[in-house]
Amino acid sequence: MDKNKLWLIGSVLVTSVIVVLGVLLGVQPQLDSMNAADASRAAVQSTNAGHVALLARLKHDFEDLDALTATAEALAESVPSGSAMPAFVDQLDAQAQAVGLTLTGMTVTEAQAYVPLLPEVPAAATSTGSAAPDSEGASAAASSAAAAATPAPVALITESNFAAFPLQITVTGTYAQVLEFVASLQSGSRLFLVHGLDTAQASGEETLVDATISGLVYSLVAATTSVG
Numbered sequence: 001m002d003k004n005k006l007w008l009i010g011s012v013l014v015t016s017v018i019v020v021l022g023v024l025l026g027v028q029p030q031l032d033s034m035n036a037a038d039a040s041r042a043a044v045q046s047t048n049a050g051h052v053a054l055l056a057r058l059k060h061d062f063e064d065l066d067a068l069t070a071t072a073e074a075l076a077e078s079v080p081s082g083s084a085m086p087a088f089v090d091q092l093d094a095q096a097q098a099v100g101l102t103l104t105g106m107t108v109t110e111a112q113a114y115v116p117l118l119p120e121v122p123a124a125a126t127s128t129g130s131a132a133p134d135s136e137g138a139s140a141a142a143s144s145a146a147a148a149a150t151p152a153p154v155a156l157i158t159e160s161n162f163a164a165f166p167l168q169i170t171v172t173g174t175y176a177q178v179l180e181f182v183a184s185l186q187s188g189s190r191l192f193l194v195h196g197l198d199t200a201q202a203s204g205e206e207t208l209v210d211a212t213i214s215g216l217v218y219s220l221v222a223a224t225t226s227v228g
Contacts, residue, residue, distance in 0.1 A: 101173025113159035
């Protein structure tokens with residue numbers, strides 16, 4: 001092998017070494033940097049997309065802010081913090097005047113811890129002997145429907161944050177006025193659960209009755225307050 005061939009082989013080897021070293025020391029770090037930049041850009045784009053979605057939701061909520069505020073105020077009036085009895089008395093007086101009867105009194109007893117009132121599910125009818133299969137299926141279906149229709153307690157409403165005030169309201173008016181007054185109580189701004197109505201002939205008035213309406217109003221209780 002002559003000297004020229006040796007130089008040629010050596011030049012090829014040196015060139016190969018230079019190319020390999022160039023890739024390892026120069027090109028590869030640039031490729032790694034580009035890949036890192038791509039990954040960072042994708043992360044930023046994903047974050048920006050989340051911010052855009054959040055901004056759109058906030059914009060939508062802001063458009064409904066007045067309606068949400070009105071709803072919150074109505075709920076706060078329906079179930080206030082504390083008894084708020086003076087405001088409730090004003091409501092009763094306005095409702096009594098609206099239907100034309102006389103509000104003669106109101107008695108409020110001590111607040112009680114809230115206990116959910118759930119309707120009882122009728123027990124499935126049991127049959128003796130050999131009952132028809134279709135009858136058994138109908139009974140099971142009726143029981144399932146009744147169970148499904150029974151409302152479940154709301155987990156956020158507990159005896160520690162919700163209280164009930166038993167009260168009795170006495171009014172004097174015609175029987176029709178009393179019924180209209182009871183209807184207004186159940187649809188008024190303050191949540192009122194009517195569970196009793198007693199009437200008696202008003203003394204010396206053939207067309208009037210004295211009515212006693214029993215029920216419950218509710219209020220929110222601070223977490224540090226004990227009820228019952």
